[in-house]
Structures are given as structure tokens and as C-alpha cells.
Amino acid sequence: MSQIEALLAGDRLALTRVLTQVENDTSDGRRALDELFAHTGRAYLIGITGASGTGKSSLVNHLAYYYRHPQQGEQPQRVAVVAVDPSSPFTGGALLGDRIRMRDLAGDPGVFIRSMASRGSLGGLARTTSALVQVFDAAGFDLIMIETVGAGQAEVDIARLAHTTLVVEAPGMGDDIQAIKAGILEVADVLVVNKADHPGVEGTERALRAMLELAHPSPRVFRHHGRKEVLPEEHAQAQDQPVWVPPIQRTIATDGKGIPEVAAAIARHRQHLEHSGDLARRERFRLQTELENLLQATLVARWREASSTQAYLEVLDDLVRRHISPHQAVTQLINGGYSL
Numbered sequence: 309m310s311q312i313e314a315l316l317a318g319d320r321l322a323l324t325r326v327l328t329q330v331e332n333d334t335s336d337g338r339r340a341l342d343e344l345f346a347h348t349g350r351a352y353l354i355g356i357t358g359a360s361g362t363g364k365s366s367l368v369n370h371l372a373y374y375y376r377h378p379q380q381g382e383q384p385q386r387v388a389v390v391a392v393d394p395s396s397p398f399t400g401g402a403l404l405g406d407r408i409r410m411r412d413l414a415g416d417p418g419v420f421i422r423s424m425a426s427r428g429s430l431g432g433l434a435r436t437t438s439a440l441v442q443v444f445d446a447a448g449f450d451l452i453m454i455e456t457v458g459a460g461q462a463e464v465d466i467a468r469l470a471h472t473t474l475v476v477e478a479p480g481m482g483d484d485i486q487a488i489k490a491g492i493l494e495v496a497d498v499l500v501v502n503k504a505d506h507p508g509v510e511g512t513e514r515a516l517r518a519m520l521e522l523a524h525p526s527p528r529v530f531r532h533h534g535r536k537e538v539l540p541e542e543h544a545q546a547q548d549q550p551v552w553v554p555p556i557q558r559t560i561a562t563d564g565k566g567i568p569e570v571a572a573a574i575a576r577h578r579q580h581l582e583h584s585g586d587l588a589r590r591e592r593f594r595l596q597t598e599l600e601n602l603l604q605a606t607l608v609a610r611w612r613e614a615s616s617t618q619a620y621l622e623v624l625d626d627l628v629r630r631h632i633s634p635h636q637a638v639t640q641l642i643n644g645g646y647s648l
């Protein structure tokens with residue numbers, strides 16, 4: 309049996325090996341991705357992002373446990389977790405911390421947790437994450453949770469990978485709410501106010517509501533007794549509501565409070581995506597973005613191979629001297645007789 313066949317048959321060792329090959333972007337890894345692609349597109353991807361220390365890993369831990377031990381009448385789901393830590397410069401730390409907290413899930417064959425240290429460019433990080441997710445998808449995991457720290461472009465890109473993205477906040481992280489400031493609200497499908505046992509939850513929730521109001525001025529906000537109010541969740545989430553308005557969920561991730569409600573919000577969002585046709589649209593858009601990025605990277609690489617460094621440096625010199633504009637430089641380089 310080939311390694312790919314073993315992976316498809318549920319062999320964990322084969323899965324671990326392929327994940328490593330893919331993470332290291334080896335030729336075997338690329339071949340594996342090509343072979344596995346036809347088997348992808350079935351998993352549901354959940355992104356979990358937010359500032360450092362807000363409780364993302366604790367939340368992921370409890371959610372994974374919840375999906376493995378669902379309420380009566382529901383099937384346990386196979387869960388994979390990709391924990392991306394772009395801020396950690398070395399492999400060991402983040403990995404160990406996450407693993408220890410995930411101990412409740414250790415030994416469960418329906419759960420697979422993979423920590424990923426940052427390396428290379430930020431764009432590379434999103435690409436590697438996407439590749440690892442494809443491997444888990446092909447390996448038959450029903451749910452794939454992707455944890456990212458922070459609110460930079462890399463996190464936004466990774467969040468775009470997911471079908472449902474949770475943005476995790478916690479009280480006491482500053483009134484202006486770091487993650488939101490960086491524009492991550494744009495990618496939030498569910499807002500989680502974790503550490504609800506800490507003082508200041510109401511303030512954090514209020515700040516989030518105010519931000520939501522700015523981001524989604526209608527139809528959710530209506531005037532009531534002359535006062536602007538936000539529609540209660542049940543109304544906003546009504547079946548015929550075409551616009552998804554991110555609900556705000558309170559949790560205490562350390563003891564699992566609010567976890568079933570977060571899972572329910574994720575399920576509602578999934579239904580919304582399926583019923584509105586957004587799921588198919590998102591998928592098409594995501595694959596188109598991936599195709600465009602790959603096409604660009606490939607064309608540039610081919611062009612570099614075919615062109616001379618000398619000519620490039622000469623054009624750069626002309627550009628620096630202001631003899632030609634950047635547009636003219638590109639035209640000169642592309643038309644310089646180097647065929648692709």
C-alpha cells in the first residue's frame with residue numbers, strides 16, 4: 309500500500325509523514341497534495357483567531373471535546389486541529405503548551421492536533437496552512453479547526469480559508485479591542501468573549517456591539533423608542549435573514565461554559581452558508597484566489613529563470629536614476645526578448 313493509500317485508509321503514521329512532507333514543501337509533499345486534492349472539499353473548516361492569551365487554545369480544546377462527545381442522537385465528528393503560531397520563533401514552546409492543554413483529547417483516534425511553527429514569509433504561512441488542511445480533509449476529518457494568534461494580514465488570510473471564523477476577545481485587553489482595530493472584524497462570523505469570569509465582560513461586549521453596528525448598519529439595527537438598538541440574536545438569525553450578523557457568545561473556556569452555545573452558533577452559520585449559496589461561492593472564490601496566486605508565482609519564477617540578472621540590474625539602475633518609470637521598467641523587462 310502506498311503512503312497515500314494508507315493515509316486515505318486512516319493510517320495515522322502515514323498522515324503524520326505526509327503532513328511533515330507537506331509542511332516542508334518537499335517534492336513528495338507536492339506530489340501528495342496533487343494526489344489528495346480529488347479527495348478534498350468535504351471537511352468543514354473553523355478558524356479561531358484573536359490576540360495572544362485570549363483563550364483560543366482552551367476554547368479549541370473544549371470545542372474538540374464537545375464534537376467528540378456530542379449531545380444524544382448526534383454523531384461524533386472527527387476533528388483535526390492546526391495551531392499556527394506566527395509569533396513564536398522556535399518550534400518547541402508553542403507546541404508543548406498547546407499539547408499539554410489538549411491532554412483531555414490525547415489518545416482519542418478521532419482527534420489529531422498539529423502545531424505549526426512559523427517560517428518563511430507570511431504568505432507562505434497561509435499557503436502551508438491551506439496545504440495541511442487539505443491533507444486533513446482528504447484523510448477524512450469532518451471538522452478542521454485552525455488556531456492563529458494575532459490580527460495581522462497572515463491571520464486574516466488564514467481566517468479566509470475557514471468557512472466559519474471565530475474571533476476571540478477577552479476582558480481587560482484594552483478598551484479599543486486590539487484585534488478589531490486591525491480589521492479582523494471583517495472576517496468574524498462569530499464573536500467570542502472569553503474569560504467571562506473576569507471583570508469587564510460587559511464593557512468588552514458593549515465595545516464589540518458598537519463595532520458591529522458600524523460594520524453592519526442595517527438591517528440589524530433599528531430605532532426603538534428613539535434609541536438605536538441591536539436586534540436580539542434570535543431575530544437577526546431568523547431563517548429568512550439573508551445577511552449574517554455575527555453573534556456575540558460569552559464563554560469561560562477553562563471550565564467549558566458557553567461551549568455548546570458556541571457550537572450552536574457555528575452550526576447556524578454553517579446552515580446560513582449552505583442555504584444562501586455562500587458556501588459554494590466562498591469555495592469558488594477561495595480556489596480562484598489560490599489559482600491566481602499560484603499562477604502569479606509560477607509566471608514570475610519562469611520569467612526570472614529565462615531572464616538575465618544583468619539586464620534586470622540595468623533596468624533597476626535606470627529606474628533609480630529616474631530615467632524610466634516603474635511601469636516603463638516592467639515593460640522593458642517583459643518585452644526584453646525573454647520568452648516565458
Ligand SMILES: Nc1nc2c(ncn2[C@@H]2O[C@H](COP(=O)(O)OP(=O)(O)OP(=O)(O)O)[C@@H](O)[C@H]2O)c(=O)[nH]1
Nearest residue numbers: 360361362363364365366457502503504560561562
Ligand atoms: N479565568 C479564565 N482563564 C482562562 C479562560 N480561558 C483561558 N484562560 C487561561 O488563559 C491562559 C491563556 O489561554 P490559552 O487558551 O492558551 O490562550 P491562547 O489564546 O490560545 O493563547 P496563545 O495561543 O498564546 O495566543 C491560560 O492560562 C488559560 O488557562 C477563561 O475563560 N477564564
Ligand SMILES: [Mg+2]
Nearest residue numbers: 364365406455
Ligand atoms: Mg493558543
